Amino acid sequence: MxxxxxxxxxxxxxxxxxxxxxxxxxxxxxxxxxxxxxxxxxxxxxxxxxxxxxxxxxxxxxxxxxxxxxxxxxxxxxxxxxxxxxxxxxxxxxxxxxxxxxxxxxxxxxxxxxxxxxxxxxxxxxxxxxxxxxxxxxxxxxxxxxxxxxxxxxxxxxxxxxxxxxxxxxxxxxxxxxxxHDRIAAALPARAHYRAALGLRPGERLVLVCSTWGSGSLFTRLDAVLPRLAAELPRHGYRTALLVHPNVAAAHGQWQVRSWATATARGAVTVLPPEVDWRPLLVAADFIIGDHGSVTLYGSMTGAPILLAEYPHRDVNPRSPGALLARTAPALAPGHPLTGQLDYAAEQYRPEEYRAIADRITSxxxxxxxxxxxxxxxxxGLGQPAHAPEPPALALPAPLPTPPGGPLDGLPAPLPLGSGRA
Incomplete structure (x- = not known):
């Protein structure tokens, strides 16, 4: 020097x-x-x-x-x-x-x-x-x-x-x-703690909307998906959060992404910032609406029913676990009530099918x-430290903002998720 x-x-x-x-x-x-x-x-x-x-x-x-x-x-x-x-x-x-x-x-x-x-x-x-x-x-x-x-x-x-x-x-x-995969798997037994940190009440269902970037992503259909979430999901009993791949903000700016999403969701959906750790949100989710991005694929580990809102089959590796997920998860349909589609996804959920997908993430x-x-x-060229690696647990997330109107007592009972999670 x-x-x-x-x-x-x-x-x-x-x-x-x-x-x-x-x-x-x-x-x-x-x-x-x-x-x-x-x-x-x-x-x-x-x-x-x-x-x-x-x-x-x-x-x-x-x-x-x-x-x-x-x-x-x-x-x-x-x-x-x-x-x-x-x-x-x-x-x-x-x-x-x-x-x-x-x-x-x-x-x-x-x-x-x-x-x-x-x-x-x-x-x-x-x-x-x-x-x-x-x-x-x-x-x-x-x-x-x-x-x-x-x-x-x-x-x-x-x-x-x-x-x-x-x-x-x-x-x-x-x-x-x-x-x-390993961090999410380690966090799943503590799911209740992550839900409590987010401010979710007992019986309240978190719908996590996940978009990757690019022309085949869910984000390209934001003006079709988010208005439905705002109009069809009851404000009391559901919380909805939108997770967008940071590349979208890198290309368009976070202000623009937030403006687009907030306007189309009419304030009913929490738009998560690009720096947020998405893994605790995935652990806490009751339902996932996604596309061909990695976050949706990791969702196959959690027991949450998945609806696919967009999937560009021509751009997906047909031998990948993502392609297997596309053949397994139901697709969001334009002409049927959204709550009924969430019910259907929960009823059709087969844990063994999603375990087979999640098993393809890591061997x-x-x-x-x-x-x-x-x-x-x-x-x-060094000897390893004389102790096993000690990875930290996923940090507890910040509370989600309270939706307009705020949560009320008397929430409906949770849907019977096929995974049997607590």
Whole structure:
């Protein structure tokens, strides 16, 4: 490190002689978007308490990186400028996206940024086929060479997809499991606590509306779905919350997203901010209305009946658990009362069918932290800390705003959910 105009700077090799702990292993977390940053949190947290490791963050070029810097600063971490990051050497690089990674120096561990590898790539390859998003050669190679040193996958089925899309990457692939799956599974027994934190009363039903981003998302039908929720669901007995993929706000602005949603919902739906942790909401939900996004797929774990409001079959990997969900969950119908459709979804709910879908999310249930930490420390060349990983429980969410009119006593009894949840 040298001093330039009174500022400490690292040497080209990244050595920091002026730091209090100058001999740490240097880890770079690459945040392409706020979503990728949320996804990576469960990974770099495995390193955060180790005094031998120094974790830094940078924002990589990406069309949807609006909000990425704010995400990092909410952690209390500085943002290493991308122009400096590409000049440094790191002992480990973590990323959930692919753009720009070929410019970084250091062994890269790549993670998926969603569940189930549901989507197909937008463009077809030279053979006319569309690869599975994240598992084609365009996502893991640059000029014919592999960019990651390791690709951490959630399920054994992902190896078969990777073999189709980029067989040269199979030697670097490692099945470690899925952090969000494990966090949700651990939180489900405490569902009542999450519902109480949200301010839900006994017997009150939470309808969670989930939209991914893009032309095939539920958001494109917001003006058809939200007015129905506002007009048809009784205000007393139901609470409705809208969860929108942060990429929508990154493209259009959070003010615009909130304005669109609030206007179409007539104030009857709580619009959740893009930085909210969606997992406690999913744990607490009684019903899910969704699309082909990862959040809807994770909903298959919870026991909540699912209605699909939008599903672009041509853009979905037909072998994915998302496609299986589309063949299982009932579709929202335009010509029938919404409450009756929720009743129907509850009556038709078969726990074993949804368990089969959820089982496709990870083939290492409950093992993500153990497997992932082992992989990270192997690449760092360090022995693991002498204790089992201790992932924190999902934080209790903030209360949902009280809907207009407020909740009243005498709420109707809950619908007989097929999952038999408390």
């Amino acid at each position: 040298t001093l330039v105009h009174g500022k400490q700077e690292t040497t080209p090799g990244g050595h920091r002689p002026w730091a209090t702990l100058p001999d740490c292993k240097e880890v770079l977390v690459v945040v392409h978007t706020a979503v990728y940053g949320q996804r990576l949190h469960d990974i770099y947290s495995l390193l955060g308490s180790d005094l031998r490791v120094n974790v830094q963050f940078t924002v990589a070029p990406h069309a949807f990186n609006g909000g990425a810097q704010a995400h990092i600063r909410l952690l209390g971490a500085p943002v290493l400028p991308w122009a400096q990051a590409v000049r440094r050497e790191f002992d480990l690089v973590l990323a959930a996206g692919s753009q720009g990674l070929e410019h970084l120096r250091g062994p890269l561990v790549r993670l998926p940024h969603g569940a189930g590898h549901i989507k197909l790539s937008r463009a077809a390859g030279a053979d006319g086929e569309r690869s599975v998003s994240g598992l084609g050669a365009e996502y893991v190679t640059w000029n014919g060479r592999l960019v990651p040193e390791a690709y951490a996958l959630a399920h054994r089925d992902d190896l078969a997809e990777l073999g189709r899309g980029c067989p040269q990457a199979l030697p670097i692939a490692e099945v470690v499991g899925d952090a969000c 290492e249930p409950g093992r993500f932290d153990h497997n992932m930490r082992r992989l990270l420390y192997r690449i760092l």
